[in-house]
Every structure is written in C-alpha cells, then in structure tokens.
Amino acid sequence: MKYSILFLGLGIMLLGTLSGCRTVQPWERGTLSDYTMRPDRDPLTDSFREHVYFTREAAAGGRGVGGGGCGCN
Amino acid sequence: MNTSFGTRMIGALLLSATTTLAGWDIGTPLPNLTRFKLEGVLPSTTGKVLLIDFWASWCAPCKASFPALNSLQKDYGDKGFLVLAVNQDKTGEALATILTGHSAIYTTVRDSENKLVAEADVASMPSSYLVDRSGRIRYLHRGFHGEKTLAQYRKEIEILLNEKNRGAP
Numbered sequence: 001m002k003y004s005i006l007f008l009g010l011g012i013m014l015l016g017t018l019s020g021c022r023t024v025q026p027w028e029r030g031t032l033s034d035y036t037m038r039p040d041r042d043p044l045t046d047s048f049r050e051h052v053y054f055t056r057e058a059a060a061g062g063r064g065v066g067g068g069g070c071g072c073n
Numbered sequence: 074m075n076t077s078f079g080t081r082m083i084g085a086l087l088l089s090a091t092t093t094l095a096g097w098d099i100g101t102p103l104p105n106l107t108r109f110k111l112e113g114v115l116p117s118t119t120g121k122v123l124l125i126d127f128w129a130s131w132c133a134p135c136k137a138s139f140p141a142l143n144s145l146q147k148d149y150g151d152k153g154f155l156v157l158a159v160n161q162d163k164t165g166e167a168l169a170t171i172l173t174g175h176s177a178i179y180t181t182v183r184d185s186e187n188k189l190v191a192e193a194d195v196a197s198m199p200s201s202y203l204v205d206r207s208g209r210i211r212y213l214h215r216g217f218h219g220e221k222t223l224a225q226y227r228k229e230i231e232i233l234l235n236e237k238n239r240g241a242p
Binding site: 025026027028029030033034070071072073 | 127130131132133134135161162187190191197198199200215216217218
C-alpha cells in the first residue's frame with residue numbers, strides 16, 4: 001500500500017512509453033514536405049484513382065485535403 | 074514516511090519531464106551556443122542584440138525571410154546587431170545549394186544534430202528569437218509573414234539596441 005502510489009505512477013509512465021505514436025517535431029518535417037509525399041504528384045495516377053473511385057462509389061471529388069507538407073508558419 | 078517518499082518521487086519525475094519539455098521562452102537566458110556542436114563559425118555575441126533564426130531548406134517561408142534578414146543585418150549591423158541563422162537540414166549539400174543562390178550577409182551555422190533546435194523546442198519553422206545585449210531572450214516569432222514580421226522585427230530591434238546593458242543573466 002505504501003508503495004502503491006509510486007508503482008501506479010511509474011506504471012502509467014511506462015505505459016506511455018509503449019505507445020507507437022511519436023510526434024514529428026517541426027524541424028523534422030523535411031521528408032514530409034518532399035514532393036514525393038504529395039498524393040497528387042502524378043496526374044495520370046490521380047486520374048486512374050479518381051476513375052476507380054467514381055466507378056465504385058458513384059461519387060467524385062472530396063480530395064481537397066492536403067497530405068504531407070512541412071506545416072510551416 | 075514511505076508514502077511521502079513515493080509522492081515526492083512521482084513529483085520529481087513529473088517535474089523533470091516538464092523541465093525537459095520546456096523550451097526557450099521570453100526571459101530565458103540564451104545558453105552557451107558553443108556546446109551544441111554547430112557546424113560553422115560562431116560569431117562573438119557578447120554585448121550584442123542577437124536574432125537567432127531557425128530555418129531549413131524545405132521550408133518556403135524560411136526562404137522568403139532571407140531578404141528581410143539581410144536588410145536587418147545591413148541596417149543594424151554597425152549598431153551592435155547580429156543575425157545568426159541556424160539551419161536544420163540533414164545534409165550540408167542542401168544548405169550549400171540554398172546559400173549559393175542567396176547572398177546572405179549574416180552568419181549561418183548548421184545544427185546537424187538538431188540539438189539546439191530541440192533545446193529551443195520551436196513550435197514551427199521558421200522560428201526566431203531576439204536576444205538582448207545581456208543574453209536574455211526578449212521576443213520570439215513563429216513563422217514569417219512578410220512585411221508585417223519585418224516591421225515587428227525592426228521595432229523590437231530598435232527597442233533592444235536603445236536599451237542599456239542590463240548585465241549578464
């Protein structure tokens with residue numbers, strides 16, 4: 001009981017380290033801002049994908065959300 | 074006694090975690106830059122108003138700020154002002170390519186191990202810190218927003234240049 005609070009606290013902190021998630025720091029975003037990280041970097045592939053999406057879903061568009069980027073400013 | 078010890082241990086751990094996460098803020102003394110293994114020649118900053126600018130070649134607003142930094146160095150350099158640009162690129166080639174196309178009149182060093190930027194814990198790129206003559210951080214800027222940021226820089230630099238040295242922190 002005396003050490004329970006200590007062990008509970010340490011346990012919670014240890015559990016936090018087991019997470020696979022990691023924050024990419026602002027100065028580590030060079031790779032994310034690379035051109036190859038853009039989902040629309042190849043117009044031909046983009047049109048293929050759009051065609052398949054339209055055929056399957058009977059819907060189009062909705063791809064305005066950006067991917068990658070350096071998140072600057 | 075033991076419970077108290079446990080509580081103190083948890084408190085110490087949380088405090089150390091908080092301290093580790095804390096970056097530079099207004100009022101923070103600038104650390105000794107020589108201990109961060111920066112690539113390049115560090116200028117003497119003693120008694121000078123210093124603008125430390127963290128940037129990278131992949132950051133468009135960073136590159137947009139180059140002419141502004143040049144103009145600041147040109148206008149205030151002889152009054153005791155210094156721009157120190159700290160590059161965060163992984164390779165020296167990326168930095169060299171950028172600098173070839175841009176005639177910077179201020180000092181640029183490379184933080185190849187990202188130690189300095191991690192200590193500063195910048196929230197975005199670019200980020201810049203204005204340090205007064207006594208070596209204390211007085212203003213910080215996140216991002217670069219063209220003329221608006223430049224005007225703010227000028228205002229703050231003139232305030233700091235007109236101040237008397239407050240003494241070492």
